[in-house]
Amino acid sequence: MPDVSEHIAGLARRGTEPVVVQTLRSTAAATLAYMAARWLTDVTAPLLAPLTALLVVQVTLFATITTGVRRVNAVVTGVLLASAFSAVVGLSWWSLGLLILAALTAGHLVRVSEFVPEVAISAMLVLGVTQVAETALDRVVETVIGAVVGLLFNLVFIPPVWVRSAGEDIEEQARRMRQLLIRLSEEADENDAPHNRLPDKLEEARRLDQDVAQVDASLTQAEESLRFNPRAKEPLLTRIVLRTGLDTLEVCAVILRTMSRNLSDLAARRTDEPLFPDDVAPAMRELLTNLAGAVDSFATVITSQVSSAADEAEAFLEVELDAARISREHVAKLLLARVQEHPKQWQWHGSLLAEVDRMLEELDIQKRSTNLAAELDRVSREEREQYPRLYRMRRRLERLQRRARRLRRARTS
Structure with missing residues (x-):
């Protein structure tokens, strides 16, 4: 009996750890973003919305406020680049390499600071699922929905103080x-x-x-x-x-x-x-x-x-x-x-x-x-x-x- 109580107490303590809390918060925000995108758009599988929500939701409110805009900028830039590539050349080994080069360069030009790699990540993900969404506008709307849901999530469910x-x-x-x-x-x-x-x-x-x-x-x-x-x-x-x-x-x-x-x-x-x-x-x-x-x-x-x-x-x-x-x-x-x-x-x-x-x-x-x-x-x-x-x-x-x-x-x- 003491072993069971100690085990339960240990789980309760771990439930308040930053990693556990952030995992639960990110999961909830991504799910809500997906549901919102399904409701607000005609896209069958709006995966960019939960992706953006995952990137925007941070451990702390300060990080959300100060980095949320740069994250959204990085994701939108990657989405637009991938949309252009998918319309012109499609997905191949050389187009993927060229896309990564263009995305990293664009990340420095739009000044997203430490989120330059996320421009390339977003571009690759969008290029890989280009057949899911039909237009670049759909992908941009998904991104905006995910960003808004992520920001609102941290404003409504304020992160804990550590x-x-x-x-x-x-x-x-x-x-x-x-x-x-x-x-x-x-x-x-x-x-x-x-x-x-x-x-x-x-x-x-x-x-x-x-x-x-x-x-x-x-x-x-x-x-x-x-x-x-x-x-x-x-x-x-x-x-x-x-x-x-x-x-x-x-x-x-x-x-x-x-x-x-x-x-x-x-x-x-x-x-x-x-x-x-x-x-x-x-x-x-x-x-x-x-x-x-x-x-x-x-x-x-x-x-x-x-x-x-x-x-x-x-x-x-x-x-x-x-x-x-x-x-x-x-x-x-x-x-x-x-x-x-x-x-x-x-x-x-x-x-x-x-x-x-x-x-x-x-x-x-x-x-x-x-x-x-x-x-x-x-x-x-x-x-x-x-x-x-x-x-x-x-x-x-x-x-x-x-x-x-x-x-x-x-x-x-």
Whole structure:
């Protein structure tokens, strides 16, 4: 019975994944486009309508609005080219090659940007089914129907916001970093020589870079899902909080890799003794453990966004950072007292402390607030300059939403 419930819960979780949602949305939009084309035209099998709907329907509303016109332009251009070719030469190996060349060239001329290949794809598909529709006008009408259905589908059934999945990925990244720091702290407090185990920790730290790239892809999708989406609350602030937070974790991942390298090099030169003296090892373990807690708390702060939970997480992060700073000073004094015993190895001690300082600086709450404010100003300015009409439209929607909220509060009070 528990296995069945876990299986059902797993299916429910997968049902909310972006790939699953987009598959269902694309299927529904294409089917509706086909039905609409059958109803509005005399074409027996209007396959261009569902094809265009598939191309227009995007994961996010922002992508639909900004790329829908270029996609329609690409498809229409391909349809017109294929219509001309089918009327003159028909389908053969040389006409197909010539059609592809003409379609790709035309795609650059009509400035469809990244959708140039779709001009050729549409042209080939139309040329292959040229006997289905009788005139070029039929094919153009099918294309327009599919485009309209795709655009309306995303406007009526607004795509979801993927902030939660991106936040979970960020928290998972912070959890991996925290676990590595804890394992490094355990190695620092071991009585035997850890030179055989620390290279594995170094490889684990290097893999964190690949993990950051995966989280970045998830966050990019979440950022697009927030743009011009009426479901989103404070979209710009949410985007900037998550993006700047991931940037900080990425820097911390690089610092953590350098720290792992320093400890690995230090262990390689102490093959017959512990990594740190008996009086230094517990303090070093405490320092790395405090850093692990700070990284975890930082992830909670950025994923909680603007709420009471964020205030609590920020207070807890400040406690963790203060504890780490105190531990750092204690470790520095102990290592300085031991410098005479291993004078040639002080460079690794100094480098390790410098990396700790860098991580503490990156996680600092005041620095985060300053960077967040600067990034908010920069992104707002860029959006106004790049998408002035869409920006004005979004501002109008926000004003309408605020007015609606005030009316609801007035009615309930």
